[in-house]
Amino acid sequence: MNLPSKILEEAVEQxxxxxxxxxxxxxxxxxxxxxxxxxxxxxxxxxxxRLKTHLHHCRHCHNVSDTEVCxxxxxxxxxxxxxxxxxxxxxxMAVENTQQYRGLYHVLGGVxxxxxxxxxxxxxxxxxxxxxxxxxPYPVEEVILALPTTMEGDTTNYYINKxxxxxxxxxxxxxxxxxxxxxxxxxxxxxxxxxxMHRIPFEG
Amino acid sequence: MNLPSKILEEAVEQxxxxxxxxxxxxxxxxxxxxxxxxxxxxxxxxxxxRLKTHLHHCRHCHNVSDTEVCxxxxxxxxxxxxxxxxxxxxxxMAVENTQQYRGLYHVLGGVxxxxxxxxxxxxxxxxxxxxxxxxxPYPVEEVILALPTTMEGDTTNYYINKxxxxxxxxxxxxxxxxxxxxxxxxxxxxxxxxxxMHRIPFEG
Numbered sequence: 343m344n345l346p347s348k349i350l351e352e353a354v355e356q357x358x359x360x361x362x363x364x365x366x367x368x369x370x371x372x373x374x375x376x377x378x379x380x381x382x383x384x385x386x387x388x389x390x391x392r393l394k395t396h397l398h399h400c401r402h403c404h405n406v407s408d409t410e411v412c413x414x415x416x417x418x419x420x421x422x423x424x425x426x427x428x429x430x431x432x433x434x435m436a437v438e439n440t441q442q443y444r445g446l447y448h449v450l451g452g453v454x455x456x457x458x459x460x461x462x463x464x465x466x467x468x469x470x471x472x473x474x475x476x477x478x479p480y481p482v483e484e485v486i487l488a489l490p491t492t493m494e495g496d497t498t499n500y501y502i503n504k505x506x507x508x509x510x511x512x513x514x515x516x517x518x519x520x521x522x523x524x525x526x527x528x529x530x531x532x533x534x535x536x537x538x539m540h541r542i543p544f545e546g
Numbered sequence: 547m548n549l550p551s552k553i554l555e556e557a558v559e560q561x562x563x564x565x566x567x568x569x570x571x572x573x574x575x576x577x578x579x580x581x582x583x584x585x586x587x588x589x590x591x592x593x594x595x596r597l598k599t600h601l602h603h604c605r606h607c608h609n610v611s612d613t614e615v616c617x618x619x620x621x622x623x624x625x626x627x628x629x630x631x632x633x634x635x636x637x638x639m640a641v642e643n644t645q646q647y648r649g650l651y652h653v654l655g656g657v658x659x660x661x662x663x664x665x666x667x668x669x670x671x672x673x674x675x676x677x678x679x680x681x682x683p684y685p686v687e688e689v690i691l692a693l694p695t696t697m698e699g700d701t702t703n704y705y706i707n708k709x710x711x712x713x714x715x716x717x718x719x720x721x722x723x724x725x726x727x728x729x730x731x732x733x734x735x736x737x738x739x740x741x742x743m744h745r746i747p748f749e750g
């Protein structure tokens with residue numbers, strides 16, 4: 343792309359480093375900002391910096407938080423003996439939105455993926471094991487594995503489960519099956535298979 | 547969206563003001579930046595501010611430029627008597643990329659659109675007329691109208707042409723027709739119609 347200005351070029355370069363943003367979108371964003379009021383661009387730019395300077399990972403569950411311990415971990419209304427293990431912050435938000443879960447979380451920040459060079463110590467597995475071992479901040483009775491059903495997710499599940507077995511904690515995983523409202527005809531075989539295998543008593 | 551942090555929420559709010567960016571993408575960008583190195587986020591944030599503080603519109607053609615007069619307007623190798631009128635900066639880049647045009651530009655920064663509240667004085671039409679009238683910075687022999695073929699573009703073309711007529715300058719517009727490599731079968735009727743109406747001598 344032949345940009346008419348070095349400053350514009352630099353902004354496009356920087357913006358296109360965002361995930362899923364190409365040069366064309368980056369240029370659109372840059373030209374849009376150029377025509378915005380200075381105060382607005384200043385706010386945006388400050389707000390991005392604050393992501394680095396003021397945003398933390400919760401000391402216990404590693405979810406993002408404005409405070410050292412996140413509101414979920416410090417809430418007295420949650421079932422503190424249950425820990426749901428998820429890959430990332432978005433997954434916490436997805437589970438929270440169901441309003442069906444009252445336990446705590448543990449955000450791994452990724453899953454084991456040797457191809458991408460992500461080993462067991464690059465994600466927050468050690469801290470999860472320690473959390474169960476020491477009962478700090480709260481004793482853990484059940485660990486729910488809610489990782490993606492990919493090879494990497496399965497590998498991570500397997501590794502975590504192996505580490506947790508000796509500790510005598512209950513390990514569960516999410517029920518998988520045909521989505522509510524979906525017709526069987528269009529469900530893939532693996533999903534439908536699981537729905538049948540893990541069938542539950544009918545509540546009439 | 548129920549975000550776990552005020553700071554994150556603010557960043558998502560700011561980022562989703564970019565054109566075509568929804569809350570979900572904004573969240574992805576914010577979490578990505580949170581995990582980037584501080585220096586990188588600092589560079590991005592600085593670079594966005596510079597768009598407001600250091601980037602100019604060229605005094606003559608209103609293209610974006612690091613200098614008061616852009617490299618195209620100040621180049622001695624361009625045909626200074628020809629001015630191509632375009633809607634925005636991206637259009638300048640598109641024409642430049644063809645490497646077929648050696649004249650100058652005039653960037654309107656939009657087209658007349660009463661519905662969006664954009665009148666003739668909200669875009670750089672007055673400065674174009676003045677440019678032709680005064681011959682400053684260079685005498686203009688031909689104005690090429692290269693605006694979009696929309697109702698707004700047509701209105702703008704019509705208005706500019708009416709203003710330019712008394713000045714005795716040659717006014718031309720882009721040839722429109724079936725794209726090179728496209729089959730006639732799939733061309734829309736208006737485009738194909740124009741291709742036939744404006745047929746040119748065969749160069750064997």
